[in-house]
Amino acid sequence: QSQVTEVKTKPVPTLPDAAKVLEVTHWDDRLFSFKVERPQTLRFRSGEFVMIGLMGDVNPTTGKQKPLLRAYSIASPSWEEHLEFYSIKVQDGPLTSRLQHIGVGDEIILRPKPVGTLVVDALLPGKRLWMFATGTGIAPFASLMREPEVFEKFDEVILMHTCRQVSELEYGRQLVEFIKSDEMLSEIEQGKLRYYPTTTREEFHHMGRVTDNLSSGKVFEDLGIAPINPETDRGMVCGNLAFNKDIMVILDGFGLREGANSEPKEYVVEKAFVD
Ligand code: A2P
Structure with a gap:
């Protein structure tokens, strides 16, 4: 006689480059952010991205699992102990449909090879730094807004962030508020950060696309500043493909x-990043 006993043991972590989840915040039904342990050897420049993800499903023919990875900007600054990410939730997205369900103590895959062009080193010295973002494109700026080098090198830093709805601005709004009120972060920021959020599909005190507000000159009027000038102004752009293309035309025009x-x-x- 044989007796079948099911032994339930916790699976041993077998993920390559595993990073443990420390905290998860759901901003609305479309957006969430999370913090993971930072590998001790991981060095990066604020504004860079890494590949992160989860193990994919077992391939029925090979019986093997492949990691499902996407590029994610690191939203935390280079000096921070942990790593933070900000993500959209796409219900049928290969990665984010699953990633949105991670919880504290779970592990994600994190390839420790940071790269990217949204870094201070890729810009010539200037006086004003513009950060242009739509949606989750604010992530690299969440890192740069807490980076001392940014405020040492520029007199003024202007963050323009456009989303469809007010709730999508909340992550950025709270971060800017925190930077300005926190003792250590406000010392880094030195009162230089200006925040210009807009919505396009819900009533808000500032509305319109970043691109339209730049072309019309509305943003310069609203902030009481001179228009963009190649002698003094530097820009960093992070949004969807169409946005990036349109804003490049505008910046080229300046x-x-x-x-x-x-x-x-x-x-x-x-x-x-878009799933
Ligand atoms: P709009 O509502 O007018 O399309 P999405 O969620 O589609 O990525 O868009 C995020 C935000 O970026 C929305 O407010 C959207 O405005 C805006 N946006 C999308 N495409 C462009 C573009 N080509 N130029 C400027 N803003 C854009």
Whole structure:
């Protein structure tokens, strides 16, 4: 006689480059952010991204599992002990349909090879730094807004963030508020950060696309500042593909040129992660 006993043991973590989840915040039904343990050897520059993800489903023919990875900007600054990420939830998205259900103590895969162009080193010195973001494209700026080097190198830092709805602005709004009220972060920021959020599909005190507010000059009027000038202004762009293209045309029109790590110029661009 044989007796079948089911022994339920906790699976041993077998993920390559595993990073443990420390905290998860759901902002609305479409957005969440989370913090993970930072691998001790991971160095990065504020504004860079890494590949993160989960193990994919077992392939029925090979019986093997492959990691499902996407590029995510690190939303925390380079000096922070943990790593923070900000993500959309796409209900049928291969990764985010599952990633949105992670909880404290779970593990994600984190490939420790940070790269990216939204870094201070890829810009020529200037006086004003513009951060242009739509949706989750604010993530690299969440990192840069807490980076001392940004405020040492620029006199003014202007964050323009456009979302469809007010609730989508909340992550950025709370972060800016925290930076300005926190003793250590406000010392880094030195009162230089200006925040210009807008919505496009819900009533808000400032409305309109970043692109339209730049082209019309509304943002310069609202902030009481001179228009963008290639001598003084530098830009960083992170949004969806169409947004990036449109804003590049506008920045080119102001006489700014796209730069890269190897060739710093007046602005840099990165595509926001979309599942
Ligand atoms: P809009 O509502 O007018 O499309 P999405 O969720 O589609 O990625 O868009 C996020 C935000 O970016 C929305 O407010 C959207 O405005 C805006 N947006 C989308 N495409 C562009 C673009 N090409 N130029 C400027 N803003 C854009």
